[in-house]
Amino acid sequence: MPAAFSDRYEDNYLRKILRDTKTIAMVGASANWNRPSYFAMKYLLDRGYKVIPVNPAAAGQEILGQKVYASLDELPAKADMVDIFRNSEAAGPITDEAIRHGARVVWMQLGVVNEAAAERAEKAGLKVVMNRCPKIEHSRLAGTIEWHGIASGVISSKKRAL
Numbered sequence: 001m002p003a004a005f006s007d008r009y010e011d012n013y014l015r016k017i018l019r020d021t022k023t024i025a026m027v028g029a030s031a032n033w034n035r036p037s038y039f040a041m042k043y044l045l046d047r048g049y050k051v052i053p054v055n056p057a058a059a060g061q062e063i064l065g066q067k068v069y070a071s072l073d074e075l076p077a078k079a080d081m082v083d084i085f086r087n088s089e090a091a092g093p094i095t096d097e098a099i100r101h102g103a104r105v106v107w108m109q110l111g112v113v114n115e116a117a118a119e120r121a122e123k124a125g126l127k128v129v130m131n132r133c134p135k136i137e138h139s140r141l142a143g144t145i146e147w148h149g150i151a152s153g154v155i156s157s158k159k160r161a162l
Contacts, residue, residue, distance in 0.1 A: 009129060014137050017105050017127055021080040022050060024134070025072055025103070027094050028085030029053030031063045036109075037085040038063070040135040047138060052079060072101040081105040083134060084112055092117040099124045107134055 024044060029051075030037045041064055044051050052075055053063045059070035069075055072082065072094075082098035084091050084107065091108050095117035098106045106121045108114065108130040118128040129137075 009132065011141060013127075014129065014132070015141055017081070017107075017129065018134060018138050018141070021105060023077060023079045024049050024051045024081045024083050025054050025075060025079035025098075025101075026051055026083045026085060027054040027072070028109075029055050029058075029063050029068065030085075031058060031061065031068075036133075040083070040085075040109075040133060041066075043135040043139070050077075052077075072097045072103075075101070078102050081107055081134075083107045083109065085109050086112070088112050088114045095121050099126065105129070107132070109133055110136075 026037060026041055028037055029041055032038060041051050041053065045064060045066075051064075051066060053066055053068045054070070054072060054075070055063075055068050056070040058068045059074075061068050072079070078101065080103060082094065082101070082103045082105070084094050086094060088108075088111075091112050091114040095106050095114065099121060103126060105127045106118070106129075108128075110131060110133050113130045118130060121128050
């Protein structure tokens with residue numbers, strides 16, 4: 001599916017990616033329990049995926065029992081998918097790292113769209129998804145989306161006022 005279709009993906013395209021993926025490098029993973037990346041990581045771990053958190057600020061620590069790495073270059077194993085929890089601008093260099101790493105998929109989270117990076121990834125043979133969350137898509141395709149806090153008002157990328 002070409003990058004020009006970043007706003008729409010066929011269910012079979014997403015389903016195949018999620019079925020074929022075993023290891024996910026989550027760039028921008030957070031140890032903060034109320035951050036979207038934490039919920040996504042927990043969900044994916046609970047569904048049997050191996051999730052390797054990548055966050056230079058937390059390198060050497062653990063998130064949900066998984067060792068955090070500073071970059072894709074430091075991972076102990078090749079990731080099938082690189083899940084980008086960073087902004088659209090940062091997605092460009094991360095996509096380039098994913099290509100060099102040998103990932104098969106670059107998945108840019110909700111609100112993250114970088115057409116130029118997507119085109120580079122597709123040219124290198126990677127599948128690309130933009131502006132979607134693998135947790136949400138997995139639960140939607142499995143028919144269990146209402147069980148996972150969607151539209152609960154608990155998950156937010158904004159800092160909460162006390």
